[in-house]
Amino acid sequence: MKKFSRLLALLCIAALASAAAATARPSSPSGSSAASALNCKSTLKIAFLTPLTGDAGFLGTEQMSWAKYAVKTLQGKYGLKIQLLGGDTQLDASLASSLAQKYVADPKVVAILGPSTSGAVAATSQTLYAAGLAHISPSATRTSLTKGTNREATPGFFRVVPDDSVQGPTDARFMAKNLKAKKVVLIDAQEPYSVGLADATQATLKSLGVTTIRESVNVSQSDFSSIVTKVPSDTDIVFAPFQQPPKAQTLAQQLIEQGKKAKVFGGDGTNDSDKFKVPGSYVSNFAGPIDSIPYDKAIIAGWKKDNPGATLGSFGPPAYGAAQVAMAAISKACAAGHGKLASRKAVIKQVKSVQIKNWILGGSFRFSSKTNDPFNGRFTIFQIQSDGKYKVVA
Amino acid sequence: MDDFIQYTINALTLGSVYALIALGYSLVYGILKLLNFAHGDVFMVGAYIGFGMLNLLGGATSPVVPVWLLLTIMVATAMAGCAVIGVAIERFAYRPLRDAPRIAPLISALGVSFFLTYSMQLLFGAEQRDYNAFSLDNGVLFLKGFDIGNVRVPLLRIVIISSAFVLMIALWLLVNRTRTGKAMRATSFDREAAAMMGIDIDRVIRFAFVLGSALAGAAGVMFALRAPASVTIGFVAGLKGFTAAVIGGIGSIPGAMVGGLMLGFAESFTQGYVSTRWSDLAVFTILILFMLFRPQGLFGRADIRKV
Numbered sequence: 001m002k003k004f005s006r007l008l009a010l011l012c013i014a015a016l017a018s019a020a021a022a023t024a025r026p027s028s029p030s031g032s033s034a035a036s037a038l039n040c041k042s043t044l045k046i047a048f049l050t051p052l053t054g055d056a057g058f059l060g061t062e063q064m065s066w067a068k069y070a071v072k073t074l075q076g077k078y079g080l081k082i083q084l085l086g087g088d089t090q091l092d093a094s095l096a097s098s099l100a101q102k103y104v105a106d107p108k109v110v111a112i113l114g115p116s117t118s119g120a121v122a123a124t125s126q127t128l129y130a131a132g133l134a135h136i137s138p139s140a141t142r143t144s145l146t147k148g149t150n151r152e153a154t155p156g157f158f159r160v161v162p163d164d165s166v167q168g169p170t171d172a173r174f175m176a177k178n179l180k181a182k183k184v185v186l187i188d189a190q191e192p193y194s195v196g197l198a199d200a201t202q203a204t205l206k207s208l209g210v211t212t213i214r215e216s217v218n219v220s221q222s223d224f225s226s227i228v229t230k231v232p233s234d235t236d237i238v239f240a241p242f243q244q245p246p247k248a249q250t251l252a253q254q255l256i257e258q259g260k261k262a263k264v265f266g267g268d269g270t271n272d273s274d275k276f277k278v279p280g281s282y283v284s285n286f287a288g289p290i291d292s293i294p295y296d297k298a299i300i301a302g303w304k305k306d307n308p309g310a311t312l313g314s315f316g317p318p319a320y321g322a323a324q325v326a327m328a329a330i331s332k333a334c335a336a337g338h339g340k341l342a343s344r345k346a347v348i349k350q351v352k353s354v355q356i357k358n359w360i361l362g363g364s365f366r367f368s369s370k371t372n373d374p375f376n377g378r379f380t381i382f383q384i385q386s387d388g389k390y391k392v393v394a
Numbered sequence: 395m396d397d398f399i400q401y402t403i404n405a406l407t408l409g410s411v412y413a414l415i416a417l418g419y420s421l422v423y424g425i426l427k428l429l430n431f432a433h434g435d436v437f438m439v440g441a442y443i444g445f446g447m448l449n450l451l452g453g454a455t456s457p458v459v460p461v462w463l464l465l466t467i468m469v470a471t472a473m474a475g476c477a478v479i480g481v482a483i484e485r486f487a488y489r490p491l492r493d494a495p496r497i498a499p500l501i502s503a504l505g506v507s508f509f510l511t512y513s514m515q516l517l518f519g520a521e522q523r524d525y526n527a528f529s530l531d532n533g534v535l536f537l538k539g540f541d542i543g544n545v546r547v548p549l550l551r552i553v554i555i556s557s558a559f560v561l562m563i564a565l566w567l568l569v570n571r572t573r574t575g576k577a578m579r580a581t582s583f584d585r586e587a588a589a590m591m592g593i594d595i596d597r598v599i600r601f602a603f604v605l606g607s608a609l610a611g612a613a614g615v616m617f618a619l620r621a622p623a624s625v626t627i628g629f630v631a632g633l634k635g636f637t638a639a640v641i642g643g644i645g646s647i648p649g650a651m652v653g654g655l656m657l658g659f660a661e662s663f664t665q666g667y668v669s670t671r672w673s674d675l676a677v678f679t680i681l682i683l684f685m686l687f688r689p690q691g692l693f694g695r696a697d698i699r700k701v
Contacts, residue, residue: 057520246622
């Protein structure tokens with residue numbers, strides 16, 4: 001038994017060391033490492049830093065499938081030959097850091113998609129920017145990455161979806177003004193996306209005079225029975241900024257099971273009409289239903305053909321958009337260099353000026369002149385109908 | 395009082411699942427002195443087998459058999475499938491290393507764990523899957539049941555708790571009242587002496603894996619009936635099951651049952667009365683306290699070292 005105790009103690013120490021490594025931040029940038037000029041006719045590489053396995057593996061695999069489809073269908077339009085690399089961050093910031101170093105060392109890598117999660121952006125942005133690599137995220141929404149006095153990301157970071165400072169207040173105002181909510185329970189999943197969005201929503205709710213109660217669950221928790229028991233019976237809304245739609249579904253079902261009248265309000269991470277469909281619930285998303293956008297129909301059909309059996313989620317289409325922005329910027333940089341890509345930084349210079357008509361999420365796309373966020377980003381709110389369909393309500 | 399009753403029901407539901415997982419750890423450790431770290435992943439495979447069977451039988455919205463039969467078939471096939479996997483794991487990952495230093499089968503167990511996780515991801519993808527049990531018979535499993543005061547005890551929780559107790563009692567009877575059980579106990583006590591008495595050790599070990607894995611399969615289905623499942627659920631569930639086994643006294647069957655239930659109560663009541671943020675901390679603090687002050691657990695035997 002003593003040997004067993006020692007073994008267990010060693011395992012505990014290893015787990016602590018691993019946790020410490022995960023929270024480690026890279027040191028400040030040590031200068032630029034511009035790649036030598038590349039011929040734009042040669043195959044250039046774009047790497048995608050996203051969780052392909054682990055708890056958020058669903059997110060990365062969905063995003064990767066859309067990025068692949070974008071590269072496959074758009075590289076010709078932009079006059080490029082692109083090889084897309086997949087770097088599996090496993091939701092681990094230290095692993096994302098190692099992968100960033102790996103791609104920095106490959107001179108053929110000229111842009112990065114992602115990192116997909118805010119924690120990974122904070123951990124890699126300095127490394128990537130020091131090497132001149134633009135990194136364009138389809139899903140990192142933490143506000144402090146691009147806004148505020150202590151910005152966590154560098155000027156090389158861009159995102160194609162609006163941040164939590166847009167989503168949180170939008171959701172909160174809808175709860176307070178449209179739903180006349182008096183009491184809201186907010187449950188975060190103890191990870192950056194979820195905590196950031198819950199913070200932003202709670203702040204606005206408080207300013208609007210709504211009583212808020214804050215709870216947290218472990219990111220791997222999927223049975224919410226005890227937290228549901230804690231939800232006061234006069235609660236109007238349970239706000240659930242989770243990254244997995246089935247969790248919002250389970251939460252809503254367990255509220256009904258325990259006879260609670262509160263409705264679930266999910267963030268963009270729960271937007272999936274196949275997996276979250278408890279009638280009466282609400283969902284917000286950075287885009288309206290893209291399957292109702294005429295020019296998206298062919299894109300969706302093509303993607304479905306390449307990914308038989310896959311369902312249309314909310315995280316994938318922005319990855320298509322991010323890949324499109326990256327290719328457009330590379331193409332512009334190549335044009336400016338007369339067929340040569342002088343350096344990776346030439347791509348960063350062009351990202352900000354990219355404009356795309358027929359944006360996959362609807363309308364047209366360009367970046368804000370003040371930050372590296374999308375111009376005029378807004379969120380749409382849906383209510384789930386009795387047949388499970390999503391109806392736009394704001 | 396209503397909240398207390400509800401937390402107790404939550405604890406029993408959760409604890410029953412942990413206890414079934416813990417039993418698998420204890421059975422294997424009791425006989426082989428091996429920490430089968432792949433056990434949590436067998437639990438995950440059980441959840442997926444249940445999902446496959448549910449789809450084969452028409453899915454939650456339009457099942458082709460009555461709900462009670464559907465649940466029975468799902469649990470039975472998950473138990474059978476996991477038993478086969480357990481036998482395969484023992485045969486190919488552990489038996490060749492039976493006489494190797496103890497670290498070798500431990501590493502092999504971790505390898506099997508990763509193998510199962512990533513094989514399942516390759517086959518079925520990384521996204522979470524939901525049985526959608528709420529749709530079975532218009533929510534009968536969640537909305538019907540009996541009341542204790544103002545608290546409804548839904549049918550599904552009754553099914554999960556009672557099935558888990560039936561399985562645990564059946565296992566206890568098997569180990570304590572049958573010839574095979576006697577052979578298992580003898581092997582656990584002294585493998586070499588048991589072999590000299592004519593007990594087929596390989597058969598006993600194989601049987602322990604069959605039982606442990608079958609229970610994990612049943613636990614997988616019970617878990618997934620209430621919560622979404624993904625290929626990664628085995629890690630945390632396995633860790634909790636292992637913790638329950640250690641608290642109860644690893645190698646002890648009643649210990650695994652009590653340890654699982656204790657863990658369920660610790661988690662549920664910490665979430666309810668302290669903070670949801672603290673529940674895992676509470677669970678693993680209990681584990682550390684046991685390791686420090688009673689490393690043999692509640693029902694385990696202390697090591698006797700002869701000098």
